[in-house]
Amino acid sequence: MRIAFLAAPQGVEQIELTEPWKAVSEAGGSPVLVSTEPGRIQAFDHLDRADTFAVDEVVGDTSAGAFDGLVLPGGLANPDALRMDRRAVAFVRAFCDLGLPVASICHAAWMLVEADVVSGRVLTSWPSLKTDIRNAGGTWVDEQVRVCDHAPSTLVTSRRPADLPAFCPAFLEAFSHQSV
Template sequence: MRIAFLTAPEGVEQVELTEPWKAVADAGHEPVLVSTEPGRVQGFDHLDKADTFPVDEVVGDASADAFGALVLPGGVANPDFLRTDDRAVAFVKGFFEAGLPVAAICHAPWTLVEADVVRGRTLTSWPSLRTDIRNAGGTWVDEQVQVCGAGPNTLVTSRRPDDLKAFCGAFLDALGGA
């Protein structure tokens, strides 16, 4: 199954990209890096530049129909940029409209808030997003991983890099039901 990993050109928390990427690939799926611009995306280790990664597809040319699921890595700048890009927001919304599994970690739920897909859902995130999620009609919980929904229409969320093991496991479980 092709799994989209959506990031901005800069600001993605590298470990929140690379650990789920490895988990997806190790499970036999095909991770695909989607960004708002062609070229490479700049990973970060908190505020320090880390590695760069080649973009496989540009979000304006991509469609949720071409994938089986979506991963939204965090980092503060990454989702803040994505939520201001109409093409990225529409891409994310397309996964929910298609009932496909979505996973978001740390600050990534900001993009979900902008796509207006958290209403009636329970999720977790970096604590500073708590009010944004509640104002968007979601229920925020402080848990290592939160799984909302079942089968293909599953939303998996986590708070921070320390939660990556649980996040990856829950997402792979969701893919098993997709």
């Protein structure tokens, strides 16, 4: 199980990257950090700088078909920067077009909105994104985790770091049904 983690050069919420990464690793999978630039990304603990992480692949040089699933960690700045990068948006959309599962936590649902993949789907996110999701044709719910198996791909969404204990097993289950 090869899983892409998409993060901008700055602004990813560290725990929303590291806990799902750890879950994939412990399940025997191979997490791969994909960003819009080579080098290292800067993670944050809310608004404070945290650790940096080495980028494995650049979004313009890889493809969704090389993975079994995609994790979109949040943080306010991370998805806001990514949704302004057409290659990152196309990367997310490609997972859905190929029927590959996508997991999104917190503000990362902005990427699902920008990729135009929420219409007709039920998902959760950080509460401030509820209007964005509704305006994009989705239904927003206030739940720890929501798995939406609406074709063509499964979306696994969660609200916040406190929901990670429910989010990680849910996306691992969805990802386990894929193979490259």
